[in-house]
Amino acid sequence: QQQVKQSPQSLIVQKGGISIINCAYENTAFDYFPWYQQFPGKGPALLIAIRPDVSEKKEGRFTISFNKSAKQFSLHIMDSQPGDSATYFCAASIHTGNTGKLIFGQGTTLQVKP
Amino acid sequence: DTAVSQTPKYLVTQMGNDKSIKCEQNLGHDTMYWYKQDSKKFLKIMFSYNNKELIINETVPNRFSPKSPDKAHLNLHINSLELGDSAVYFCASSQLRGGRLETQYFGPGTRLLVL
Numbered sequence: 296q297q298q299v300k301q302s303p304q305s306l307i308v309q310k311g312g313i314s315i316i317n318c319a320y321e322n323t324a325f326d327y328f329p330w331y332q333q334f335p336g337k338g339p340a341l342l343i344a345i346r347p348d349v350s351e352k353k354e355g356r357f358t359i360s361f362n363k364s365a366k367q368f369s370l371h372i373m374d375s376q377p378g379d380s381a382t383y384f385c386a387a388s389i390h391t392g393n394t395g396k397l398i399f400g401q402g403t404t405l406q407v408k409p
Numbered sequence: 410d411t412a413v414s415q416t417p418k419y420l421v422t423q424m425g426n427d428k429s430i431k432c433e434q435n436l437g438h439d440t441m442y443w444y445k446q447d448s449k450k451f452l453k454i455m456f457s458y459n460n461k462e463l464i465i466n467e468t469v470p471n472r473f474s475p476k477s478p479d480k481a482h483l484n485l486h487i488n489s490l491e492l493g494d495s496a497v498y499f500c501a502s503s504q505l506r507g508g509r510l511e512t513q514y515f516g517p518g519t520r521l522l523v524l
Contacts, residue, residue, distance in 0.1 A: 329512070338413075338499050338515035339452065382450055394440050394464040394505060397513060399452040 297322055299387050301400025308407050314372040316403045318385035321366065327388035329397070330359065330370050334381045342383070343370070375407045412436050413516035415500050420521045422490055430485045430519045432500030440464075440505055441483040442513065443475060446497040455498075458483055459505070490523045497521070 300319045308314045318328075329344035345352045345359040345368065352359045358371040372379055385400040413434045422428055434441060442465075443455040457465035461477040472488045483500060500516040 331515075333450075336518075338501075338517050340515065341512045344512070384452060390505075394457050394459045395503070396442070396454050396457055396465055398454075402450045402452075404450075 297389070297398050299385060299398050299400040301385050301403060303403060304401065305404045306406070308375045308405065310375065310377060310407055310409050312375050312407075314375045314379070314405055314407070315369060316383055316385070316405075317367065317369045318387075318400050319365075319367045320387050320398075322387070322389065323366070324389050325387035325398075326390070327395075328359070328361065328368050329386050329388070330357075331384045331386060331399075332381050333384065333402075339384060372405075375405075377407045377409050380405055380407050413500055413502055413514050415498075415516040415519050417519060418517065420519055421524065422522075423524055424490055424492060426490050427486070427488045428490060428521070429487070430498055430500075430521075432483045432485070432516055434481055434500075434502040434514070434516075436502055436504075436514060438502040438504045438514075439480055440503050441477065441480075442501040442503075443483065443485050444499040444501060444515075446499060446518070448496070452499070456483075456485075487521075490521075492523050495521055495523045 330342045331339035332342045333339040343357045356373045361368045383403045386397040440459045442457045455469045456475045458477045474486045477483045497518045501513045503513040504511045
């Protein structure tokens with residue numbers, strides 16, 4: 296029940312296209328849903344995050360859509376660029392005592408072709 | 410200034426050896442974590458410390474022993490290394506505010522290869 300399922304595993308998009316990555320969860324105790332971007336040889340870095348009291352959050356070309364009833368959320372990358380080529384992880388946060396932990400999805404490797 | 414730093418960046422060692430990885434954060438956070446990323450890039454939490462106190466231990470073998478000498482440091486010692494320990498280990502830190510988890514900041518990772 297603490298899993299976060301992410302799809303697709305890999306994605307190839309043409310420059311200027313829209314990249315869409317989907318995640319689903321089961322545990323309704325999750326209260327924070329970040330997306331992380333990871334370039335080869337680097338640590339994951341926060342891209343954008345949402346809390347379940349809103350249905351959409353947009354930052355520049357990146358948008359999270361959140362469907363609380365369906366327990367699904369997705370990342371949309373508009374006008375995808377070759378520099379967006381990276382691995383993307385969705386995650387969900389759950390609190391344990393005076394700390395919290397992130398449960399990560401399996402990751403999506405995005406390749407944006409010029 | 411690097412927010413979360415780890416040393417070493419690469420670690421190649423023989424099976425059965427003992428090794429340590431060090432992590433430091435200069436963000437003033439009170440919570441630090443160790444994550445393991447396997448060859449399929451799956452990220453899984455191993456430990457969490459809050460103010461030097463172990464909070465989360467995700468059923469990690471007791472060959473792995475984290476230690477937090479202070480809020481800014483979290484080290485990971487691994488005894489009797491096994492082939493399956495080969496992975497990238499990430500340190501992260503965050504601040505819990507009002508019962509809500511804030512952003513976790515990750516270090517650059519330590520690439521461990523056990524031969």
